[in-house]
Amino acid sequence: EVQLVESGGGLVKPGGSLRLSCAASGFTFSSYSMNWVRQAPGKGLEWVSSISSSSSYIYYADSVKGRFTISRDNAKNSLYLQMNSLRAEDTAVYYCARDSAAGKGGCDYWGQGTLVTVSS
Amino acid sequence: EIVMTQSPATLSVSPGERATLSCRASQSVSSNLAWYQQKPGQAPRLLIYGASTRATGIPARFSGSGSGTEFTLTISSLQSEDFAVYYCQQYNNWPRTFGQGTRLEIK
Numbered sequence: 492e493v494q495l496v497e498s499g500g501g502l503v504k505p506g507g508s509l510r511l512s513c514a515a516s517g518f519t520f521s522s523y524s525m526n527w528v529r530q531a532p533g534k535g536l537e538w539v540s541s542i543s544s545s546s547s548y549i550y551y552a553d554s555v556k557g558r559f560t561i562s563r564d565n566a567k568n569s570l571y572l573q574m575n576s577l578r579a580e581d582t583a584v585y586y587c588a589r590d591s592a593a594g595k596g597g598c599d600y601w602g603q604g605t606l607v608t609v610s611s
Numbered sequence: 612e613i614v615m616t617q618s619p620a621t622l623s624v625s626p627g628e629r630a631t632l633s634c635r636a637s638q639s640v641s642s643n644l645a646w647y648q649q650k651p652g653q654a655p656r657l658l659i660y661g662a663s664t665r666a667t668g669i670p671a672r673f674s675g676s677g678s679g680t681e682f683t684l685t686i687s688s689l690q691s692e693d694f695a696v697y698y699c700q701q702y703n704n705w706p707r708t709f710g711q712g713t714r715l716e717i718k
Contacts, residue, residue, distance in 0.1 A: 536709045537709065538707040550707075551706075552706050591657070591660060595664070596643055596660035597657045597659075598657060599667070603654055604654060
């Protein structure tokens, strides 16, 4: 069974940092691109960042570029999001999501999310 | 950035009836479009990819159509569990972008 479990969320002051983790199991993690998607309270989905299976290709939303860094450790079946210079508008539930297999599209598995609150 | 626009924002439909949700892209995304369903307190669930292919385990009452800039998600006979928020997402270009969502509510 595919499982994605996020951790690392919490309350942080504006300007602070946080590192999110996503532990993957039930599939060959090193074969899939991975994503972070966030959802502010009561709002819609916002794609944040993607990383290819071997970390060769990395993409960011403009809203986080230069502040967030996505990475992965295929030996540990883990995905990360380092978030620096956090702002109130970064407050959201952050989901880890797996890209569908090649030839398909979209994100076929999602974690349950971890809440990040940026507030003084 | 490709802007995805969903309509309507809220759709009220009776159980057993058909629901039609629309998604428009600001430029062509070919058929690289996905639909998701999200219920309160839950993660999104992939329904459709490639604009018209149902994801694994998705009931046949869900169907997608369109290409280029105009897309439709149709739910042929609404069940109680279908009332939720639906999002489209293009994955043709970076950054990937979502529509703002359509809330499907019971009439």
